Amino acid sequence: MFELNDKKAVVTGGGSGIGKAIATLFAERGAIVHVVDLNEAASAGVVEEIRAQGGQAVGHACDVSRQADVKALMERIGPIDILVNNAGIAHIGKADDTSEEDFDRVMSVNVKGVYNCLHAAIPQLRANGGGVIVNMASVAAWVGIKERFAYSTGKGAVMAMTLSVAKDYLQDGIRCNSISPGRVHTPFVDGFLARNYPGREAEMFAQLSKTQPIGRMATPAEVAALALYLCSNEAAFITGTDYPIDGGFITLNT
Structure with missing residues (x-):
């Protein structure tokens, strides 16, 4: 169960944290992982670790907020089976003390970055006869969290994009779900x-x-395990759903 043998997977923000855990686990389960990160050295380090364990991986440096760069990258990678939109940045602030510059920076990565990857990857998924998309949302899309105005706004958009993509590409054999970590x-x-x-x-x-x-x-490995399930054949009947992995934060803190 939960094997990804010879599946070509793209993981953004794969150079550290949750993205690194996902890339590593996917490679362990047989995927050919394309590790995408703004930090080229971080991406290369993850690729080196994966290869040392006998896995298959390729590293790429890319700013997901730049559509032309993302499109060129996806065209080089070619038809894929899996896209994990994990790249994102954090921000602390309320509506009245979040500067326009900071708001635009969060939106450019956390919202436009996801859109850019979807825009470029969906044709590659379609060319492969379908596939799976997992977007990284957050509990901040579900409940109010103090001083996370821009971040919450962006993650709410990610959840909405997930639902839209799941509906629009169902007939293309593309499943799309999201994960909301605490x-x-x-x-x-x-x-x-x-x-x-x-x-x-x-x-x-x-x-x-x-x-x-x-x-x-949570540990990054726990989030990666959920991503693995959603991208595996065992989850073939699941699309258009968000999965909180939050230690009870949403339901038990309210």
């Missing part, structure tokens, strides 16, 4: 704590973990 322990979290709470990292990490009803953050 807090996940990634390098971003560690960097955020180091920058904002120097000397108090362990204390603040414990506080953030307790905001999840289950009492801890």
